[in-house]
Amino acid sequence: MESINPFDIVKQQIDKCAEIMHLDPSVTAILKSPVRELHVSMPVRMDDGSVRVFQGFRVHYNDARGITKGGIRFHPDETIDTVRALAAWMVWKCALVDLPLGGAKGGVICNPKEMSAGELERLSRAYVRSVFQFIGPEKDVPAPDVYTTPQIMAWMMDEYSVISQKPQFGVITGKPVSIGGSVGRGDATARGGMYCIREAAKVLGIDLSKATVAVYGYGNAGYNAARLCRDLFGARIVAVCDSKGGAFCETGIDPETAYRCKSSTSTVCGVRDTDRISSDEILEMDVDVLIPAAIEGVITGKNAGKVRARIVAELANGPTTPEADDILFQNGIHVIPDFLCNAGGVTVSYFEMVQNFYLYPWTEADVHERLDKKMTSAYHSVVNTSREYEINMRQAAYVRAVERVVEVMKLRGWV
Numbered sequence: 001m002e003s004i005n006p007f008d009i010v011k012q013q014i015d016k017c018a019e020i021m022h023l024d025p026s027v028t029a030i031l032k033s034p035v036r037e038l039h040v041s042m043p044v045r046m047d048d049g050s051v052r053v054f055q056g057f058r059v060h061y062n063d064a065r066g067i068t069k070g071g072i073r074f075h076p077d078e079t080i081d082t083v084r085a086l087a088a089w090m091v092w093k094c095a096l097v098d099l100p101l102g103g104a105k106g107g108v109i110c111n112p113k114e115m116s117a118g119e120l121e122r123l124s125r126a127y128v129r130s131v132f133q134f135i136g137p138e139k140d141v142p143a144p145d146v147y148t149t150p151q152i153m154a155w156m157m158d159e160y161s162v163i164s165q166k167p168q169f170g171v172i173t174g175k176p177v178s179i180g181g182s183v184g185r186g187d188a189t190a191r192g193g194m195y196c197i198r199e200a201a202k203v204l205g206i207d208l209s210k211a212t213v214a215v216y217g218y219g220n221a222g223y224n225a226a227r228l229c230r231d232l233f234g235a236r237i238v239a240v241c242d243s244k245g246g247a248f249c250e251t252g253i254d255p256e257t258a259y260r261c262k263s264s265t266s267t268v269c270g271v272r273d274t275d276r277i278s279s280d281e282i283l284e285m286d287v288d289v290l291i292p293a294a295i296e297g298v299i300t301g302k303n304a305g306k307v308r309a310r311i312v313a314e315l316a317n318g319p320t321t322p323e324a325d326d327i328l329f330q331n332g333i334h335v336i337p338d339f340l341c342n343a344g345g346v347t348v349s350y351f352e353m354v355q356n357f358y359l360y361p362w363t364e365a366d367v368h369e370r371l372d373k374k375m376t377s378a379y380h381s382v383v384n385t386s387r388e389y390e391i392n393m394r395q396a397a398y399v400r401a402v403e404r405v406v407e408v409m410k411l412r413g414w415v
Helices: 006-021 025-031 080-096 117-134 150-164 188-204 220-233 255-265 279-283 322-330 344-358 364-389 393-411
Strands: 036-045 051-062 068-075 102-109 140-144 212-216 236-242 245-248 275-277 289-292 311-313 334-336
Touching: 006 025, 006 080, 006 322, 006 393, 025 393, 036 080, 036 117, 051 068, 051 080, 051 117, 051 140, 068 080, 068 117, 068 150, 068 344, 080 102, 080 344, 080 364, 080 393, 102 117, 102 140, 117 150, 140 150, 140 344, 188 220, 188 311, 188 334, 188 344, 188 364, 212 220, 212 279, 220 236, 220 255, 220 289, 236 255, 236 279, 245 279, 279 289, 322 334, 334 393, 344 364, 364 393
Parallel strands: 068 102, 068 140, 212 236, 212 289, 289 311, 311 334
Antiparallel strands: 036 051, 051 102, 236 245, 245 275
16 A cells, blocks of 8 residues: 555645635635644553653644544554644534534554553543643544544543543543433444435435445444444445455355454454455445545555445545545546545534533434434535536535635634
8 A cells, every 4th residue: 555645635635625616825825734733742651560652642723613623543653644634624524514613633653452451541541631731622622533432532531520620521522421422423423424325325326225335444433334334225245354354245244243253353354154355355346335444545546447336435534545536536436525424423423512511412313313414414515516516526525615614714804
């Protein structure tokens, strides 16, 4: 896989959007720069008694539309440019589904797979101590992301509350339901993507009950996507993969069986009654729906011409490069761009914020109904913009989101 700087991709995407919208260069310059960022070093006592220093980040990309929102990643390959890119995508994501929020992101360079629960708790609390002045219920509300969990969010919320000397459940979303989390948050990212896939299938005339699906990446989003494709639509999951490889079965793979296999062996490669294939092969399969649900930059200018899916539903952040976008568009492949397709997570996180502010929890049916309305409206807004400007879906999503951000920037006197 070629090395790609995700923040370079963000800036290319903004430049293209600015060209379409004829934005003033000063506006474009603001959109291409984070408003503030914090770099921290955190000494943490490890189980063997040694002290290890971890590097972390928090970026507020743009807060024109409101307090910032965005996840925290624990990942060995985390970089400040990745965090900047993800924070920028959060700005567009929140604007696209019309949430009154700005965008942020955080990250820590670590490998959670090699750390004990105690070490993860101490690191989580150290991170909150380091960024305490940077976050808050009325400033910046973090959430889980890659390799962070509801338990980690609970530790972070507790540490913030200890420092504040009062309960502050609203400082973090993605918490366990018993301490202010929202029902429906666990599969919200995937479920929001399913609503987009459902609407795309209507536009394209695809019968999802007879559709084939390949899922690239089998973490929380990928597993729930596979499960919901089957449960909501009756679609057949023919391939899944993770960082170690993939599994293929023409007659279909049971999502729960694949999940149990990954839980017990750390990979889906050994799923019973499947053939082992490479992860790259999944991207090139002749399926109705391809769901990239892993990391950035997996569909590039080098392999985009081999993608044969009718719909590419991007549950991952930044899985497709700008060069690949052009190729997919030319080949008639319908891409549901990441900051539309995976906006279900931040949407239900916003719902969690509202419930925390009101101290009144919603039912799961309420959450699903409101999520469906948000995602369906946003999807058709992007489709209509794509047709109006005769541009691809990602460019259309950018136009709709940036319009909303720039409007508020002008009203506030920023430009």
